[in-house]
Amino acid sequence: MSTQTKNRKILLAGVFGPFGVDDEFGRKENIMELFHNQVTKAQGVASFRFHHRSFGLYFIAANIDADVTVLDFPSRARFAREVRRGGYDIVGISFIAPNRDKAAEMARVVRSLSPSSEIILGGHGAAIEGIEQSIDCDHVVKGEGIRWMRAHLGQNPDAPINHPALRSTERASILGVPFLDTPASLLVPGVGCVNGCSFCSTSHFFGRAYTPFVATGEALFDTACRIADERGTDDFFVMDENFLKDRQRAVELLEAMERHRRFFRFHIFSSAEAITAFGLDNMVRLGVDLVWIGFESRSRQSLYAKNAGIEPRKLVRDLRDRGIAVLASGILCMEHHTPDNMQSDIDFLVGLESDLVQFMLLTPMPVTALYQDQKRRGLLRTDLPLQEWHGQTKLAYHHPAFSGDEPGQWMEEAFRQDYETNSSSMLRMVETAIRGYEHLSSLPNRDACLEARRRQFEKQARVWRLILPAVRRHAVNELERRRTDELSRRAEGLFGLRTWERLAGFGTAALAALWKLRLDVRGDGIQPRTVVTRYKKQSATMTGSRFGRQPMLEDQARRQLPPAAAAFSRLG
Ligand code: B12
Ligand code: SF4
Structure with a gap:
């Protein structure tokens, strides 16, 4: 047959x-x-918890x-x-x-x-x-x-x-407080990326090409409408390695949203050059509320054309001023790094003051240009089992300056430094939402789109600030406690504080205390169902x-x- x-x-x-x-x-x-796994892992009770299918x-x-x-x-x-x-x-x-x-x-x-x-x-x-x-x-x-x-x-x-209608996350919670709203939906506009950064698995796996699943902005809008109606939420986690790289499609999507007055919100991944080409104000209009950007390394910017001519610190500040949270990622233990110069790259990433930071060890994943190059030069660690090619403790290639578990210790320290310097990511994201609300409120003229965005920021800031009592209670240091107090006052000045909100604040603190107990007694592992x-x-x-x-x-x-x-x- x-x-x-x-x-x-x-x-x-x-x-x-x-x-x-x-x-x-x-x-x-x-x-x-x-x-x-790789972003808020050092933040203990304040780490963000959720699974992806x-x-x-x-x-x-x-x-x-x-x-x-x-x-x-x-x-x-x-x-x-x-x-x-x-x-x-x-x-x-x-x-x-x-x-x-x-x-x-x-x-x-x-x-x-x-x-x-x-x-x-x-x-x-x-x-x-x-x-x-x-x-x-x-x-x-x-x-x-x-x-x-x-x-x-x-x-x-x-x-x-x-395009199937799927939830993006399972069992999401922060500080033990579960997200009870319908979780954001998944949107996969396509796979792959044409940029071909030497270490990038996803770009190389798909042949350094982009394969669209949803090719036009109009089609993306229709797909988003269908999924949003079916799942009952206008929020999306966009699983596309470099969503704004196809500028034309993103512009068409924005135009369709404005024409139909349907204002979705998106978490996206995008490179700095694509962000700059699309424009930050357009990102606000599009409803981007979180963007993951690979800054990789200040000391080797020349390796990454996507970051050429970008002022990373200014870019992060400008995005956060507009209410767009930033996840900045960087690479440690690159070939040129030594114990003497790596700290400056860590300081650079921490100094960006983004909402979230990912540190990852340079890892020559199979199929990448980096893998081929290091293989040719005999650098690959054939003795390291693939189970350990996760980029978190040991290097998968021979490095003259780092051996054994040293790379992992640098990573731990880097995460710790970010947490102690910039406080918990939850606190930073509440602040970003408030900054977005203030920014849009200050504009003299707001059309329907910007007014919708302002209301979204207001809703987000009002809900998220309920967690501040829990953040304060589990603050990493005095600096975070002080920042939390200042932010609470700022939020109260903007939105007031109703009795139920005060009570909800006590509730989040109680849930966080229970969560802390759970972590102390049973450890922090959560298995997906x-x-x-x-x-x-x-x-x-x-x-x-x-x-x-x-x-x-x-x-x-x-x-x-x-x-x-x-x-x-x-x-x-
Ligand atoms: C979501 C995700 C996760 C989720 C796990 C989801 C899950 N249930 O497994 C989480 C966050 C937990 C995670 C963790 C890790 N991940 Co991860 N993750 C991703 C991410 C961001 C998206 C994957 C995705 O859904 N893509 C969208 C779908 C549509 O594409 P796809 O999965 O590639 O599937 C297509 C093809 O691959 C193929 N295909 C896939 N499966 C199958 C099966 C069959 C039978 C066939 C025929 C085809 C096929 O067809 C699909 C449609 O085209 C990718 C990066 C990326 N952008 O892809 C990294 C990625 C897959 N992760 C990676 C890694 C290394 C890890 C970690 C080790 C941590 C780390 N260092 O990043 C851990 C390991 C966790 C574990 N125990 O397995 C690497 C894998 C590298 C490699 N060469 O193997 C990637 C590529 C990231 C990267 N750039 O390095 N990850
Ligand atoms: S821009 Fe990002 S997704 Fe594209 S190749 Fe470089 S690291 Fe990979």
């Missing part, structure tokens, strides 16, 4: 947990949380016509049970390089429990050299998976992409037309949220 007519039963799985623990398959540094799998499932089960965050036993009972023709495994050993174990499980299943490996781990030989599998997909999977099933690879989503085949052959492919069933082990004194509107 040809693949065109046969309904193939497919399992798409992310790697198994537990995550962020030292065991046979992983390391404690591989935490399944974006901010707690393995989004690529849902995109593939939503764009092929077959019975598909997506199994996210399984345990090893849960994965084995699904394989044994499911009768799957195909098992697809998504993994990244540090999870190579988990993918290998999953392939072994499939071969032993369901020998007739075809095994397909995908995700960034597929770039590992020789992976075809080192893991027992049938196919390795390097790059974009939707087109590949459609072609593999005999379906039209060029059919339009159906297993999520099983089943999609039913819709037709015998898939046409090129749009098809609204929705999951038939989503099954998530639910847990009661603790009672909350405050509902935080959005983040990530």
Whole structure:
């Protein structure tokens, strides 16, 4: 029977947990949380906590016509049970390089429990050299998976992409205070980036090209409307490596929003040159409320064309003055770094005074130009297991000036310095929202768009400032306590303080105290819950037309949220 007519039963799985623990398959540094892993990790009780799903799998499932089960965050036993009972023709495994050993174990499980299943490996781990030989599998997909999977099933690879409606985060909380509002939706306008910075996995994995999933601003607007209506929130986490790089599309999106008076809000990733080309005031109009910018290194700006001619400190200040929170990322232990000169790069990143900072060790991930270059020069550390290629403790290449755990100690110190100097990120983000509100309030003329933005900043600042009593109570030092008091007074001057808001402030402080107790007693690990989503085949052959492919069933082990004194509107 040809693949065109046969309904193939497919399992798409992310790697198994537990995550962020030292065991046979992983390391404690591989935490399944974006901010707690690599951004706010030093901020203890004030760290931002949330999980992201393995989004690529849902995109593939939503764009092929077959019975598909997506199994996210399984345990090893849960994965084995699904394989044994499911009768799957195909098992697809998504993994990244540090999870190579988990993918290998999953392939072994499939071969032993369901020998007739075809095994397909995908995700960034597929770039590992020789992976075809080192893991027992049938196919390795390097790059974009939707087109590949459609072609593999005999379906039209060029059919339009159906963007699934997904929440961006699971179980979001800060200082133990859960976000009770509908979490922001995920928007993936495309994958890859043309800039090709030498260390960048995502750019190289997709061939230093950009593959749009939603190609025009109009289409992006329609997609955002559909998802927002379905999920009940106008907030989006935009998973696109360099969203403003396609300036034309972003301008069209803004025009459509203004024409229809539908004002979404976006968390985005963008390079400094793309931000500058689009314009900061346009970003306010577009509704960007958080932007992740790679500043990388002051001492080697010449390596990154995207930062040429940019004044980083001014850029961050100007963005925050407009209410746009900034996550600045930088790289430590680059080849030119020594214990004598690295501190100046750390001081540079801390001195940007951004809301959030990511420090990461330079890591030559497979497929990148950096990897090829260091391989050629014999610098790669073939002795370091891939589980440890997470860029947080040891270097994956030989460095004359740093060895053993020294790089990790520098990172820890850098995170600590940022926290002690700039206070908790929560405090900084409340301040940024207030700055945005003040900025827009001070403008003599506001059209409908800017008025909508001003109201959004007001709402955000009013809700977020409820957490200030908790921030104060768990402040890292006297400086943060003083800043919190000043900010509380500033907020009260702008918005007053109603009785319920005062009470909510006590509530957040109580929740934070409980959270602190939990961290002290049980440690700070949080495992994501297993999520099983089943999609039913819709037709015998898939046409090129749009098809609204929705999951038939989503099954998530639910847990009661603790009672909350405050509902935080959005983040990530
Ligand atoms: C969200 C995310 C996470 C989430 C985890 C989500 C999850 N449930 O696994 C969090 C925040 C927890 C996380 C943590 C880490 N991550 Co991460 N993460 C990302 C991020 C930002 C987005 C991934 C995404 O959803 N993209 C959008 C989807 C649509 O694209 P995609 O996943 O690439 O999927 C497409 C293809 O790859 C392919 N595909 C994917 N899976 C499969 C499976 C099959 C069968 C097929 C056929 C195809 C296929 O088809 C998809 C559609 O085109 C990427 C960077 C990026 N922009 O991609 C880094 C990235 C994947 N992470 C990375 C790393 C290294 C880590 C960490 C080690 C920490 C760190 N140092 O950054 C930890 C490890 C955690 C762990 N225990 O696994 C690296 C991987 C590098 C590599 N070469 O392996 C990336 C590329 C970041 C980077 N630039 O270095 N991460
Ligand atoms: S600009 Fe960002 S996403 Fe693009 S290649 Fe450079 S690091 Fe990667």
